[in-house]
Amino acid sequence: MGNEFRLSELAERIGARLAGEGDAVVHGIAPIEEAGPGEVTFLANPKYARFVLGTKATAVIAKATVEGAQASFLLADNPYLAFARAVEVFHPPERLPEGVSPLASMHPSARIGAGATVSPFVVVEERVSIGDRTVVYPGVYLGKGVVVGEDCLLYPNVVLYHGVRIGSRVILHAGCVIGSDGFGFAPTAEGYRKIPQVGTVEIGDDVEIGANTTIDRAALGVTRVSRGTKLDNLVQVGHNVVIGEDTVIAAQAGISGSCRIGRRVMIGGQAGLAGHLEIGDGVMLGAKSGVPASLDASESRAWSGIPAMPHPVWLRLGKLLPKLPELFRRVRRLEESGKTKSEE
Structure with a gap:
């Protein structure tokens, strides 16, 4: 109570x-x-x-x-x-005790802000910076050169690979992985050769990222999630993706590499975007949408279906699909009737 x-x-x-x-x-x-x-x-x-x-x-x-x-x-x-x-x-939030647990593994060069909390079994590598009042729960890994801003919450088993930069007031839920390698391989006669992924990831202020969401580092340059954006659990963001401010993406959506997603975009659960697309500001994608080409709100703000089409078109198509078997039978009967008459 x-x-x-x-x-x-x-x-x-x-x-x-x-x-x-x-x-x-x-x-x-x-x-x-x-x-x-x-x-x-x-x-x-x-x-x-x-x-x-x-x-x-x-x-x-x-x-x-x-x-x-x-x-x-x-x-x-x-x-x-x-x-x-x-x-x-x-239900005001409860804070863990301030300070660094003796059971945490801390590199001597790490910088810990005033009022921050580093829990047992956290691993903090060299040149890591943790901002004031940020709370790091047990089992978190912060790679070399990671920067975490003020007033952040990093829940258990979050992994931030080397060089990742996190803004202020960011919430990272349990098990999310930020900065793992992008999915880049060069085909050769002997098989696929890995392309080194030497970029990074930047997360803006006031972002929230759900449990077990993964955000790949850029091959070159930056994968960026901009201020105020919210990602649900189990979202996949590919390398070199840029997501604009105040965008929301629901669970199990997949964003292929090098997509550019605008401001205040809404992406429904299990939607999938092909690579190198641009999604304009204010676009809304329905759940399970398959997006093979760039979309802009000037044609339609809401899109749904596979392939994605303006939502009103998708609604009409949804009404017609159950009728197709009967329409097919009617057409076949008409064809057979016409064939019989021509033979007579």
Whole structure:
């Protein structure tokens, strides 16, 4: 159970407008169908407004009140943002003790910022720099020359290969690998010869990278993930890819080498991009999209399907596909009927 707050105080802390009983006390937050007295819930999608009528929650975070509801309301133009703030209020993050564990392997040349935490069984190679207040969990490996900014969280078993640069306020979830070799091989008569991958990876400020996501180092130059971008679990980013600011990529997407992805792009789960493509600012790719060519929002903002096509076209195609067997049978009957008449 988190801390207790009066609704009037909670409204102020999350930037919401109170509609209801300001002196009511709440102690936690829960899903709308599970919340009980003393708890807050939220409504982000109006199509679920019916659940508000039956909720036992003391208050609902929403964009507008729901007629007939018994709960108080915490009103916000962006309910999702207000919800995120409320979760932070009830469940403030816990910090590990500051300092370097004696069980960590630290190179003497490494620089550790003020208030940083280096946990047991972390390996920190030469010339590594860890910023102020950054927390490094057990089992992390930081290769030679790695730079990690301030206020970062590196969860267990993160691996940063040599020379990787991480900005400030970055979150790297368990098992992600940044800076491994790109997939580059020269075909020869004797087989494939490895092309040395001598570039690096740069991660901008406020980036979050999910568990077991892999980002390959550039063959030459830089693989870059820009400020504010969020990558889900199990995303593959190939060598020399550049991802623009505030882009979001869902799980199991694969970005082939040398792609250029713009700002505020949204890529659905299991989407796949061929190499050397450009995806324009603001493009949205549906789940499982297969992208063989560059896309721009001027033709269509939303794309789906294999190969990727404008989303409205894909929707129409989806309606037609189940009808194709019957259409084929009808065409065959017409052909056979026409053949019989011509023979007569």
